[in-house]
Amino acid sequence: MPACPLTGGERDGRFGVFGLLLGRVQREGAGRNLTCAPQPEDEEDEEPALEELEQREVLVLGLDGSGKSTFLRVLSGKPPLEGHIPTWGFNSVRLPTKDFEVDLLEIGGSQNLRFYWKEFVNEVDVLVFLVDSADRLRLPWARQELHKLLDKDPDLPVVVVANKQDLSEAMSMVELQQELGLQAVDSQREVFLLAASIAPAGPGFEDPGTVHIWRLLLELLS
Numbered sequence: 001m002p003a004c005p006l007t008g009g010e011r012d013g014r015f016g017v018f019g020l021l022l023g024r025v026q027r028e029g030a031g032r033n034l035t036c037a038p039q040p041e042d043e044e045d046e047e048p049a050l051e052e053l054e055q056r057e058v059l060v061l062g063l064d065g066s067g068k069s070t071f072l073r074v075l076s077g078k079p080p081l082e083g084h085i086p087t088w089g090f091n092s093v094r095l096p097t098k099d100f101e102v103d104l105l106e107i108g109g110s111q112n113l114r115f116y117w118k119e120f121v122n123e124v125d126v127l128v129f130l131v132d133s134a135d136r137l138r139l140p141w142a143r144q145e146l147h148k149l150l151d152k153d154p155d156l157p158v159v160v161v162a163n164k165q166d167l168s169e170a171m172s173m174v175e176l177q178q179e180l181g182l183q184a185v186d187s188q189r190e191v192f193l194l195a196a197s198i199a200p201a202g203p204g205f206e207d208p209g210t211v212h213i214w215r216l217l218l219e220l221l222s
């Protein structure tokens with residue numbers, strides 16, 4: 001039996017180091033990297049290698065409870081979990097498209113993990129930043145963290161997701177745009193604000209907001 005080349009969080013050096021740092025890794029989802037395929041030398045008749053698809057990296061950040069893990073779950077066709085189970089490290093899924101594979105990496109949003117966010121922001125193609133639209137009290141924290149990331153990489157396209165729009169106390173998009181300070185962002189920069197209700201719609205692409213986010217990501221990554 002060959003040794004599995006990939007353990008959680010060690011898909012490449014970068015994430016592997018991060019996995020070691022945090023000590024605990026959560027991997028969710030789909031994708032062939034979760035399986036331990038036989039190594040070529042084990043095969044008697046070696047088959048020609050399939051053409052590898054290019055990878056695109058998407059970093060998924062936001063305060064704890066904003067819906068990052070739920071987002072990754074629904075995109076990979078899984079139902080949202082009941083209640084909030086914090087991500088104590090990171091969590092990723094790989095989603096194939098016809099032109100490339102999209103790696104979405106969530107880093108947990110609790111306070112002690114936010115320190116690590118900036119270490120990854122220069123390494124990815126797009127940042128998705130989720131906000132709990134009903135969490136009025138913590139919106140200033142979300143704003144502060146978002147702007148730290150914007151400052152860290154002035155060219156990175158950013159998709160801000162105003163999640164939990166299904167809740168009656170959810171702030172409007174106009175209010176969120178203002179409170180998150182998005183109007184003040186450099187006009188040359190690609191920053192999008194999209195509404196979503198990721199969990200109530202369930203797995204797959206049932207929520208029009210989730211469909212919209214995914215389409216935009218594909219466009220930005222192409």
Ligand SMILES: Nc1nc2c(ncn2[C@@H]2O[C@H](COP(=O)(O)OP(=O)(O)OP(=O)(O)O)[C@@H](O)[C@H]2O)c(=O)[nH]1
Pocket residue numbers: 062063064065066067068069070071080081082083084085086087088107108109110163164165166167196197198199200
């Ligand atoms: N009402 C509502 N609840 C949602 C929505 N999206 C996610 N939730 C709920 O919010 C809670 C937290 O979601 P998670 O996806 O675990 O949050 P997270 O951002 O991964 O949190 P950390 O891993 O702690 O950083 C869960 O109970 C979800 O079911 C939504 O659109 N509407």
Ligand SMILES: [Mg+2]
Pocket residue numbers: 068069070085086087106108109
């Ligand atoms: Mg999580």
